[in-house]
Amino acid sequence: MxxxxxxxxxxxxxxxxxxxxxxxxxxxxxxxxxxxxxxxxxLHNKIFLKRRLYTLRITESTSMIDHINNLNTLFSQLSVLDHNIAVNECAKILFQSLPDSYNQLIINLTNNVLTNYAVFDEVVVVILEEESKCKNREDRLASS
Incomplete structure (x- = not known):
């Protein structure tokens, strides 16, 4: 055998x-x-992925959906390496990766929901709605 x-x-x-x-x-x-x-x-891969995850910031040229996909990819890659990140931690990581222009939205979300219980998917929906509102506002100003 x-x-x-x-x-x-x-x-x-x-x-x-x-x-x-x-x-x-x-x-x-x-x-x-x-x-x-x-x-x-x-171990090297896990450390590398965790460093990328915790230092990831959205850039001006990146769409929010691409940024969220990057986060989800990192979450998945870490999960494959037996490092699962709690749902509420995923939401916190998303918050910290956003630019300063989202500070008020983050404050509003964390005041309305205890951050320990913020659900990633629900936060994503609100952030995508905010991005859409901002783009619509910019489009209206550009066409004026």
Whole structure:
């Protein structure tokens, strides 16, 4: 059984990776070598993604929907690495990533809802509505 598992592992591995486990004598030794090798990479990835998430700020050239998609992508990538972020924490991260022009909206939302219970999806709806209002206002001023 172990020979079969080792054969399957060897067949599945790229040549570069295979060379690092070629002298292992059991499937468990191969697996342990991979665990040591790739756990470090997972930790690096997790730290990198968390840093990107907590420092992410929307830029003037980015649409709000693109920004929210970026946040959701980071949440998903961290989830794959077994680092789930609580729903209320997602809303807080979204708040902190917004530009100063959204300060009043953030104050209004956090006064009306306890921030610990703010739901990301509900906050997204309000922020997208605010962006739409601002664009409509800008369009009216430009056409005047």
């Amino acid at each position: 172990d020979d079969n598992a080792m054969s399957n592992l060897h067949l599945a591995l790229a040549d570069l990776v295979l060379s690092s486990v070629a002298k292992k004598e059991s499937a468990k030794e191969i697996w342990d070598a991979f665990t040591r090798l790739y756990k470090v990479r997972l």
